Amino acid sequence: MRLLPTAILLATAAALAAPAPCAAQEPVTSFSQLGDRLKPGDTVWMTDAQGREIKGSIESIGPDALTLEAGAPRAFATPDVTAIRAPRHDATAIGAWSGLAAGTAYGIGLLVKYPEDAAKEPGMAAIVVLGFAGIGAGAGAIVGWVIDAARDSKQAVYRAPAPAGGTAARLSIAPVVTRRAKGVAVAFAF
Numbered sequence: 001m002r003l004l005p006t007a008i009l010l011a012t013a014a015a016l017a018a019p020a021p022c023a024a025q026e027p028v029t030s031f032s033q034l035g036d037r038l039k040p041g042d043t044v045w046m047t048d049a050q051g052r053e054i055k056g057s058i059e060s061i062g063p064d065a066l067t068l069e070a071g072a073p074r075a076f077a078t079p080d081v082t083a084i085r086a087p088r089h090d091a092t093a094i095g096a097w098s099g100l101a102a103g104t105a106y107g108i109g110l111l112v113k114y115p116e117d118a119a120k121e122p123g124m125a126a127i128v129v130l131g132f133a134g135i136g137a138g139a140g141a142i143v144g145w146v147i148d149a150a151r152d153s154k155q156a157v158y159r160a161p162a163p164a165g166g167t168a169a170r171l172s173i174a175p176v177v178t179r180r181a182k183g184v185a186v187a188f189a190f
Contacts (some may be wrong), residue, residue, distance in 0.1 A: 029158040032063040037157045047083040049189035051172030084158035095148020096141045103140015107132035
């Protein structure tokens with residue numbers, strides 16, 4: 001008889017822990033599709049063919065070119081752009097709510113697993129249920145918020161398509177010269 005509550009607990013935990021299939025959209029591979037994701041004025045981080053990342057706001061998006069305001073307006077043709085990332089717009093509250101749900105399920109699952117603790121004193125079952133669920137919910141919300149806050153705040157919205165008949169692996173080497181550092185930036189993408 002104890003097998004059923006354990007199975008329910010495991011199924012609930014697996015459903016809550018599994019990532020949602022629609023949580024993140026795949027990056028588009030054509031500038032003509034970018035209009036659905038970005039609009040003029042949006043801030044983006046664009047990676048050019050040499051591996052340099054340029055932060056700027058979009059001035060215009062066309063089917064074969066993108067113009068960024070990065071100090072001065074700069075136009076980039078499709079072959080010159082390998083990736084575009086934009087800020088994520090989901091709040092860290094999503095992680096907190098997910099953690100809250102998982103923690104509550106875990107707390108209730110503990111109660112299902114050990115029901116004798118709730119039946120020691122008459123009338124205490126409701127307090128024990130609320131205690132287990134509350135502690136699980138609070139801990140889950142904090143953990144969910146921390147995990148969501150630690151994730152990268154930028155998401156890929158465009159990725160250059162792989163060359164026809166070739167592989168998508170690329171090696172880029174570019175000099176880095178700033179007031180504080182001098183060196184070489186090496187980027188390998190596949």
